[in-house]
Amino acid sequence: MSKLHVRLLAAVLTAVGLALCYYKVEILGLPLLPTEQAEVWTVEARIEFKARRDTAVKVQFAIPRAPRGYTVLDENFVASDYGLTTDDNGLRRQARWAIRETHGWQVLYYRIHLAKDPAAEASPPPTGVVMPVEPQSLPEPLQAAARGLLNEVRSKSADNVTFAQALLQRLNAADADSNVSLLRQDITGPDDWARRIVAILREADVSARPVYLAILKDNASRGSLTPWVEVFDGDSWVDLNPSSGETGLPGDAIVWTVGSEPLLEITGGKNGRVEYSVRRHSQEMTQIAEQRARKMGSRIMEFSLFSLPVKTQNVYRVLLLVPIGAFLIVFLRNVVGLQTFGTFMPILIAAAFRETQLLWGVAMFCLLVALGLLLRFYLESLKLLLVPRLAAVLIIVILLMAMVSVMTYKLGLDRGVSVALFPMVIMAMTIERMSMVWEEFGPVEALKQGFGSLAVAVLGYLSMSSDYLGHLVFVFPELLLVVLALTLLLGRYTGYRLLELWRFRGALKG
Amino acid sequence: MKAGGWKDRMFPWRRLRRLGILGMNERNADFVLPYNPRSLYQLVDDKRRTKALAIELGIPVPRLYAVVEIEHQIEDLSRLLAPYGEFVVKPSHGSGGEGILVVESRSDGRYRRCSGLVLTEEDLGHHISNILSGMYSLGGIPDCALIEYRVNFDPLFTEVSYLGVPDIRIVVFRGVPVMAMIRAPTRLSDGKANLHQGAVGVGVDMITGRTYNGIWRERRIEEHPDTGGELAGICVPHWDDILTMAARCNDMVGMGYIGVDIVLDRDLGPLMLELNARPGLSIQLATRTGLLPRLRYLEGLREIPRDVPERVALAKTVANRF
Numbered sequence: 001m002s003k004l005h006v007r008l009l010a011a012v013l014t015a016v017g018l019a020l021c022y023y024k025v026e027i028l029g030l031p032l033l034p035t036e037q038a039e040v041w042t043v044e045a046r047i048e049f050k051a052r053r054d055t056a057v058k059v060q061f062a063i064p065r066a067p068r069g070y071t072v073l074d075e076n077f078v079a080s081d082y083g084l085t086t087d088d089n090g091l092r093r094q095a096r097w098a099i100r101e102t103h104g105w106q107v108l109y110y111r112i113h114l115a116k117d118p119a120a121e122a123s124p125p126p127t128g129v130v131m132p133v134e135p136q137s138l139p140e141p142l143q144a145a146a147r148g149l150l151n152e153v154r155s156k157s158a159d160n161v162t163f164a165q166a167l168l169q170r171l172n173a174a175d176a177d178s179n180v181s182l183l184r185q186d187i188t189g190p191d192d193w194a195r196r197i198v199a200i201l202r203e204a205d206v207s208a209r210p211v212y213l214a215i216l217k218d219n220a221s222r223g224s225l226t227p228w229v230e231v232f233d234g235d236s237w238v239d240l241n242p243s244s245g246e247t248g249l250p251g252d253a254i255v256w257t258v259g260s261e262p263l264l265e266i267t268g269g270k271n272g273r274v275e276y277s278v279r280r281h282s283q284e285m286t287q288i289a290e291q292r293a294r295k296m297g298s299r300i301m302e303f304s305l306f307s308l309p310v311k312t313q314n315v316y317r318v319l320l321l322v323p324i325g326a327f328l329i330v331f332l333r334n335v336v337g338l339q340t341f342g343t344f345m346p347i348l349i350a351a352a353f354r355e356t357q358l359l360w361g362v363a364m365f366c367l368l369v370a371l372g373l374l375l376r377f378y379l380e381s382l383k384l385l386l387v388p389r390l391a392a393v394l395i396i397v398i399l400l401m402a403m404v405s406v407m408t409y410k411l412g413l414d415r416g417v418s419v420a421l422f423p424m425v426i427m428a429m430t431i432e433r434m435s436m437v438w439e440e441f442g443p444v445e446a447l448k449q450g451f452g453s454l455a456v457a458v459l460g461y462l463s464m465s466s467d468y469l470g471h472l473v474f475v476f477p478e479l480l481l482v483v484l485a486l487t488l489l490l491g492r493y494t495g496y497r498l499l500e501l502w503r504f505r506g507a508l509k510g
Numbered sequence: 511m512k513a514g515g516w517k518d519r520m521f522p523w524r525r526l527r528r529l530g531i532l533g534m535n536e537r538n539a540d541f542v543l544p545y546n547p548r549s550l551y552q553l554v555d556d557k558r559r560t561k562a563l564a565i566e567l568g569i570p571v572p573r574l575y576a577v578v579e580i581e582h583q584i585e586d587l588s589r590l591l592a593p594y595g596e597f598v599v600k601p602s603h604g605s606g607g608e609g610i611l612v613v614e615s616r617s618d619g620r621y622r623r624c625s626g627l628v629l630t631e632e633d634l635g636h637h638i639s640n641i642l643s644g645m646y647s648l649g650g651i652p653d654c655a656l657i658e659y660r661v662n663f664d665p666l667f668t669e670v671s672y673l674g675v676p677d678i679r680i681v682v683f684r685g686v687p688v689m690a691m692i693r694a695p696t697r698l699s700d701g702k703a704n705l706h707q708g709a710v711g712v713g714v715d716m717i718t719g720r721t722y723n724g725i726w727r728e729r730r731i732e733e734h735p736d737t738g739g740e741l742a743g744i745c746v747p748h749w750d751d752i753l754t755m756a757a758r759c760n761d762m763v764g765m766g767y768i769g770v771d772i773v774l775d776r777d778l779g780p781l782m783l784e785l786n787a788r789p790g791l792s793i794q795l796a797t798r799t800g801l802l803p804r805l806r807y808l809e810g811l812r813e814i815p816r817d818v819p820e821r822v823a824l825a826k827t828v829a830n831r832f
Contacts, residue, residue, distance in 0.1 A: 334535055383636045386643035436645075440608060441707065494536035501522045504531050506728055506795050508522055 006492045010485035017481035020300070024476060028293040028301065029117075029285075034471030036285035040073065040115050041216045041278060043254075047108040047264060049272040057268035059097040062257035063110055064214075070254055071117040073291045078109035092257055106269065114216075114254065115288045138199045145179040150204045160206050161238050161247070164231045168245030171197065194227035194242045195260055207232035210260050211239070214276060216252040221277040225256050225263070286475055305474060313474075318351065320473040321464040323480050325350055328460055330490050337497030340453040341433045348423045349453075350460030356418040358461055364404060364419045365454065371400050372431035373438070380435070394428040530800025530832070534791060541683070541805065545766025546787050553763045554785045558602045558656060563762050569755060570781050572598075572659040572773075579654040581642060584635045588619065596660045599638060601646040603653045607702035609646030611637055612660060612674070625673055625701060661781065664774040666747070669739025670694045670710070674701030677783055678714070678752060678772045681790045681801065684814045685760040687753050687825040688804045690714040691796040692721060692746070697736045703771075710734055711796030712741050716829035719749025725795050752780050753822045759785060761818075803832040 024030045051057050065088060066072055077084050082097040097108055138146055153170060157163035171180055187193050194210040201208035212225040230237040239249050257263060266272040293301035305316055325347035332338045340346050353361035375396050379389055401419050408416020438446035463469060472479055518525040553559055564571045575597055576590050591597065595616065601609040614624045621629040641655040667676045674695030681689045691711050695701045698708030705711045713723040724731045724741035733740060756770040759782060769789025772780050794801055807828060815821055
């Protein structure tokens with residue numbers, strides 16, 4: 001009856017643990033492996049202008065909405081003393097800085113950190129937002145040239161997109177006819193060119209708009225945005241390369257802003273200039289996923305261990321490994337049948353090994369226990385009562401630890417200092433228990449159990465120092481429910497222990 | 511045993527299972543935990559209470575001479591021990607025969623242990639003081655020391671014991687004795703009767719009370735390793751009395767799964783020494799029989815007779831069947 005109960009409970013715990021873990025991996029994108037790294041792009045816009053004396057300054061700067069294919073990890077606005085607001089009309093997002101009084105050269109920064117994420121969609125514009133209608137901007141002589149060109153192109157196209165592509169081919173062709181030459185004539189840069197194309201397309205009643213792209217290229221500094229053209233095909237906006245007519249965005253690019261309104265508007269200042277720089281670095285997937293999950297407003301991440309202060313997080317990084325060690329002990333004792341001094345003593349020793357490093361830990365553990373045992377045997381001849389004797393052993397252990405620390409430090413072995421991290425009460429108890437076993441059952445048994453405990457501690461250390469396990473239990477603490485379920489199941493394990501097969505070998509021979 | 515063949519060799523636990531060997535996990539989970547309520551443990555763990563209960567029910571036990579409860583009483587030790595030439599000092603909460611000190615004789619304030627060691631009164635006092643401070647009790651809780659009658663074991667066993675008292679361990683389940691062995695001390699076990707400390711275990715036939723098989727350090731042996739005495743073929747006297755006594759011990763403490771330790775005194779016959787709430791793993795090696803079939807059979811019985819002789823009869827039937 002209770003066996004069924006335990007099994008059901010274990011099944012429920014396992015299901016809950018695995019389901020939570022699955023959700024975190026699949027939906028929130030937390031990585032199962034600790035080493036997974038992702039590229040993070042940092043794009044920085046540096047705005048510079050000269051403020052006029054004795055007037056309020058307002059700066060309006062277009063900034064990206066959530067770009068397609070990327071996750072915004074973080075955004076920073078750096079401007080001392082300026083007040084900052086941002087607004088988003090569904091198409092354009094803008095940062096507004098304002099200050100009542102300032103003078104001289106001003107520098108403002110906007111920084112955005114992006115991680116590649118194929119699943120991320122561009123945030124859709126809210127419904128009901130009317131696309132701003134921009135005024136016709138082609139001057140009279142150009143209008144005629146444009147109409148001539150448009151009439152030629154229209155016959156060779158099926159819809160808005162192919163029409164725009166055909167037009168762009170004509171406009172960019174090497175052998176320009178007179179119309180095209182006229183339209184190209186006064187163009188000074190790619191920005192002008194994109195605006196000119198949009199204007200020509202509007203002339204043909206094709207919905208078009210310029211967009212500005214930030215090309216993600218590592219170590220690009222003092223760069224500018226790349227203008228691009230978008231044409232509405234009836235359902236959605238299609239991106240076109242203004243200098244070739246190809247559809248789509250270039251690889252590794254994000255849409256910075258849309259529309260022909262100016263990127264930067266400054267009132268109360270002059271000589272405004274923006275420079276963009278791009279940097280790439282890699283960051284742990286875990287952090288990225290965690291930041292992203294928080295942006296998504298996930299309740300689970302809100303209450304995850306990541307929400308704790310870093311110092312506390314580090315404590316839990318160790319604490320959450322203790323269940324793994326405890327499970328190891330359960331396994332080694334109930335399934336293998338090993339005997340150790342004290343149930344969880346090896347785990348506490350293993351936790352200390354994490355700080356001291358394995359070899360040093362084992363060496364110092366042996367040294368301490370050996371010295372402790374020697375002194376304990378001496379104490380035996382004094383015929384002391386139990387509790388004072390234990391206290392005496394404890395005092396001696398602490399003195400020995402201090403001595404080992406000082407000696408190794410003087411010898412220039414810094415690691416030796418970490419002996420102070422051994423749990424001294426546990427050490428004192430171990431020495432006491434070991435000396436009792438030594439007297440009762442002889443040195444062989446005592447050394448056997450002593451080395452048994454040490455071996456379990458080393459195994460515990462190896463499992464507890466695994467980066468992979470550490471990552472799993474910290475990022476997915478719900479997996480400990482699975483460990484709990486396994487522990488409960490082992491609590492009702494009635495099969496033989498491995499060492500019993502040896503113990504009953506006589507019966508097996510018979 | 512042919513059936514199984516290579517599978518048994520590959521997976522030794524299948525073979526153990528078929529032999530009905532009870533493992534430690536199964537014993538704890540299926541017999542100790544359900545049949546021995548935690549609240550009754552104190553009756554078994556505290557030898558002083560066990561003894562008192564036994565006396566109440568008229569089960570013979572070694573006579574208790576004195577109890578040392580506080581340090582102060584140690585000063586009066588010589589006066590306390592004056593009337594007794596030989597005695598045993600043991601911790602009330604001891605386990606595994608630890609802390610037991612047997613004094614064989616004494617002369618002018620010196621005590622002679624059965625091992626030949628001579629103790630001064632101070633040594634003896636220190637030993638008792640260790641017992642009081644909980645050195646031999648589980649978890650180091652303060653304890654008291656019992657001073658009691660030293661058993662003169664039946665001469666039948668002289669040939670098979672070395673420095674110590676051999677005892678008879680009987681596993682009793684639901685009031686029915688299921689298996690028995692004799693535990694004989696050796697030089698290795700230092701007079702103690704625990705198999706894992708190096709004592710010899712000898713299987714006893716439940717029906718006739720005859721010994722038939724010896725093991726020492728988990729190996730089969732024919733003769734006692736120190737004395738050379740033949741282990742098989744000893745006929746334990748008062749066998750039915752012993753079984754009856756074991757069955758009654760169950761009623762005394764109300765636990766369903768216990769081990770009863772009985773000694774045979776030359777003059778007083780069988781005496782109950784102590785009870786154990788977690789018996790029965792090595793006994794299977796000594797008797798070359800698995801406990802499981804007998805335990806499972808008894809577990810399946812709807813009702814166990816209340817009458818003690820009927821239970822002893824049932825014990826023999828069960829032993830005969832499995």
